[in-house]
Amino acid sequence: MTYDGALPRPTPETRAFWDGTKAHRLMLPWCEACGQPHFYPRAICPHCLSDRLDWRQASGRATLYSYVINHRPAKGFEAPYVIAAVTLDEGPRMLTNIETDGPPEPDALRLDMALEVVFADVTDEITLPRFRPAP
Numbered sequence: 001m002t003y004d005g006a007l008p009r010p011t012p013e014t015r016a017f018w019d020g021t022k023a024h025r026l027m028l029p030w031c032e033a034c035g036q037p038h039f040y041p042r043a044i045c046p047h048c049l050s051d052r053l054d055w056r057q058a059s060g061r062a063t064l065y066s067y068v069i070n071h072r073p074a075k076g077f078e079a080p081y082v083i084a085a086v087t088l089d090e091g092p093r094m095l096t097n098i099e100t101d102g103p104p105e106p107d108a109l110r111l112d113m114a115l116e117v118v119f120a121d122v123t124d125e126i127t128l129p130r131f132r133p134a135p
């Protein structure tokens with residue numbers, strides 16, 4: 001099936017993130033001044049305003065912070081599907097989707113449950129990070 005959903009347009013601030021996902025690595029901007037990662041990518045650290053940023057590979061582990069099961073059709077998704085906020089083990093929070101085996105059920109989606117990143121190669125150029133329950 002051809003992906004027909006919205007696609008990111010990498011910018012100078014986000015290019016390393018999208019290059020990372022394409023290589024199936026979850027990369028986070030990391031501040032060399034205060035030592036903290038952040039997300040989303042931007043030119044200046046939101047914690048200390050330094051521009052001394054570098055990229056490091058994240059573990060890909062996260063916990064489920066909040067979610068909604070969307071039952072309305074949307075381009076690029078097969079309803080119902082899960083829209084979620086996850087807390088990466090490194091600290092930053094990320095909006096994403098949760099992949100489930102079969103239709104998502106609230107009983108199978110516990111807050112704080114362990115998740116792991118998976119990579120969806122939706123086009124030749126773009127790979128989206130999603131999460132699924134960790135084994």
Ligand SMILES: [Zn+2]
Nearest residue numbers: 031034045048
């Ligand atoms: Zn900083």
